[in-house]
Amino acid sequence: MAEYSVTDIAKKLKVSTRTIQREIRRGKLVANRVGRKFLISDVALERYFQKDALELEEKVTKFCQSKKYDMVNLLQRLVAMPSEADIPESQENLAKFLKATLENMGLRTVMYGEGESSTVHATFGYAKKGLLFDCPLDTVPVGDPDRWSYPPHDGLIKNGKMYGRGTADCKAGIVAMIYSVLALREYVDEHKVRVELVFDGGEQNGQYVGMQSTLDRGIDVEAGIVGYAGNAHELAIGSRGYHRYKFRVKGKAAHTGSRTHYGINAITKAAALIRELDMITFPKSKYDLFWFGSRITPAIIEGGNAINVVPDECVIDIDTRIPPDLSRKQVDAKINEVIKKLKKQDPEFSVTMTYGAGNEGYVIKKTDKIIGTVLNAIQTTINIKPELIVNGQAHVGNLLAKYKIPVIVKGPVGGNVHSYDEYVAIDSLPQTSEIYAKTIVDYFELKK
Numbered sequence: 001m002a003e004y005s006v007t008d009i010a011k012k013l014k015v016s017t018r019t020i021q022r023e024i025r026r027g028k029l030v031a032n033r034v035g036r037k038f039l040i041s042d043v044a045l046e047r048y049f050q051k052d053a054l055e056l057e058e059k060v061t062k063f064c065q066s067k068k069y070d071m072v073n074l075l076q077r078l079v080a081m082p083s084e085a086d087i088p089e090s091q092e093n094l095a096k097f098l099k100a101t102l103e104n105m106g107l108r109t110v111m112y113g114e115g116e117s118s119t120v121h122a123t124f125g126y127a128k129k130g131l132l133f134d135c136p137l138d139t140v141p142v143g144d145p146d147r148w149s150y151p152p153h154d155g156l157i158k159n160g161k162m163y164g165r166g167t168a169d170c171k172a173g174i175v176a177m178i179y180s181v182l183a184l185r186e187y188v189d190e191h192k193v194r195v196e197l198v199f200d201g202g203e204q205n206g207q208y209v210g211m212q213s214t215l216d217r218g219i220d221v222e223a224g225i226v227g228y229a230g231n232a233h234e235l236a237i238g239s240r241g242y243h244r245y246k247f248r249v250k251g252k253a254a255h256t257g258s259r260t261h262y263g264i265n266a267i268t269k270a271a272a273l274i275r276e277l278d279m280i281t282f283p284k285s286k287y288d289l290f291w292f293g294s295r296i297t298p299a300i301i302e303g304g305n306a307i308n309v310v311p312d313e314c315v316i317d318i319d320t321r322i323p324p325d326l327s328r329k330q331v332d333a334k335i336n337e338v339i340k341k342l343k344k345q346d347p348e349f350s351v352t353m354t355y356g357a358g359n360e361g362y363v364i365k366k367t368d369k370i371i372g373t374v375l376n377a378i379q380t381t382i383n384i385k386p387e388l389i390v391n392g393q394a395h396v397g398n399l400l401a402k403y404k405i406p407v408i409v410k411g412p413v414g415g416n417v418h419s420y421d422e423y424v425a426i427d428s429l430p431q432t433s434e435i436y437a438k439t440i441v442d443y444f445e446l447k448k
Helices: 006-013 017-025 042-066 068-079 088-104 167-185 209-217 266-278 328-345 369-382 396-401 428-443
Strands: 003-005 032-034 037-041 108-112 119-125 131-136 156-158 161-163 194-200 223-226 234-239 241-250 295-303 313-322 350-359 387-391 407-409 423-425
Touching (some): 003 006, 003 042, 006 017, 006 037, 017 037, 068 088, 068 161, 088 194, 194 209, 223 428, 234 396, 241 328, 266 313, 266 328
Parallel strands (some): 223 407
Antiparallel strands (some): 003 037, 032 037, 234 407, 241 313
């Protein structure tokens, strides 16, 4: 059985000898006194680590559960502040509120950008490697308020659920992430950990301007978690890519009642284009998780100026979704084949195509450290082993994948995202915060 001096243990743990002596006096670290010196056996050291690790997890659990109603209160305040994607100043207002809140909690925080690029960035710890916790600030619009069972900005709680726009996407995630850091702040050595909390605007339109500004400023992280609420039994490790296009189909105006001038109807030409686009097929993905395949969706159609005028222009916005083994280049090729075919069949067919926005799909390896760490944290917190899935929708992880940052999606339990009666389960707030905190502990090996 090997034995070590106080100095040896201090060097091993990278702490002062006074810290080790204090742990011995408290009885937490068992040591044998030999003359004026203390000797610690490797068995005693292992037991100390096990006990310390257990105590840390117990402290995290106790803290998160004790802060449940503080989390609920903060979430209600966030929901009460509309931050719709089409109202940039609302995102900026929410960002300012969050910055002040984080600073009052004692976290180092900066805010940059304005409008939809508004971003709040708080840092916990000083380690060289970092872990990213991200949630968007912006939400989709409320829609028709009369179709909500409860006012969309009241944060009303019924049967253990809080209802309101932004609860699930993604303000509950913001709250859980904040309190996960607060849970660890008093118990861990900040020099051994670094968590970057980034709450960014401009997500809903697919531009990710807030996160892009963060990346442009520089952020050194090894992996990331996005806090969208969803199913507790699923853990997303990738998502389809998306590419958006605008087509302007040209026609020739004329009076709809003319006996001799019929014009060229841009809407009927656009209809032919839509039919052809709808028939495009893509190869089956080599990734089993992307069993749901690809999709092309005509999302917005605008055309015509008056009921008695043959429309001379029709504009179509197309959204495409593809797995990571397909690319924009392949989508472009398919679309260009359709356009070439239509022009050959109809000499009057005229269209221009412009690219809007997009990112390729991604999926991270099932053996990636962030996946195993989060799965373990979930197991020890709520005794569930989630199924690994990928999202049909894209998110900021698609952008981060271009920077070689593996991202998973794990948030509180919630539903009706982008719909009426959006909600989050109240009990999942402290549970998710605990999962995040345990993930940080394991990822940075703070129990060793």
